[in-house]
Amino acid sequence: MRSTKLLVIGVTCLCVLTSGCSKDGPTDPTEVAEVTTSGMTFLPFELTVSVGTTVKFNIFGDVIEGHDVTFQNVAGAPASIPVTKNAVVERKFNAKGTFPYDCFTHPGMSGRIVVQ
Numbered sequence: 601m602r603s604t605k606l607l608v609i610g611v612t613c614l615c616v617l618t619s620g621c622s623k624d625g626p627t628d629p630t631e632v633a634e635v636t637t638s639g640m641t642f643l644p645f646e647l648t649v650s651v652g653t654t655v656k657f658n659i660f661g662d663v664i665e666g667h668d669v670t671f672q673n674v675a676g677a678p679a680s681i682p683v684t685k686n687a688v689v690e691r692k693f694n695a696k697g698t699f700p701y702d703c704f705t706h707p708g709m710s711g712r713i714v715v716q
Contacts, residue, residue, distance in 0.1 A: 642711035654692045659684045667703045
């Protein structure tokens with residue numbers, strides 16, 4: 601009897617731990633997703649999240665001039681992030697859509713957030 605209860609508890613915990621997650625990013629809007637700068641690249645290039653998710657942009661590295669995150673003029677896009685270095689800046693995505701962004705400090709450095 602005791603082992604049955606432990607098994608049920610174990611299965612319940614596993615379901616709780618795995619729900620609200622996807623291979624691309626969180627599906628629970630209370631969660632936080634992350635984009636990191638790596639040299640002249642945003643990782644991941646594309647991140648899929650749910651409406652209401654906060655995305656942390658981890659802007660670190662040995663780039664002297666820093667990076668900006670400039671969202672294209674798409675309805676529902678959050679405010680762009682000015683040139684920043686060695687900081688974490690959060691933006692909340694409250695609308696469905698695809699939100700491309702670029703680092704204008706480094707041409708060719710881009711990414712996108714897909715909100716479902």
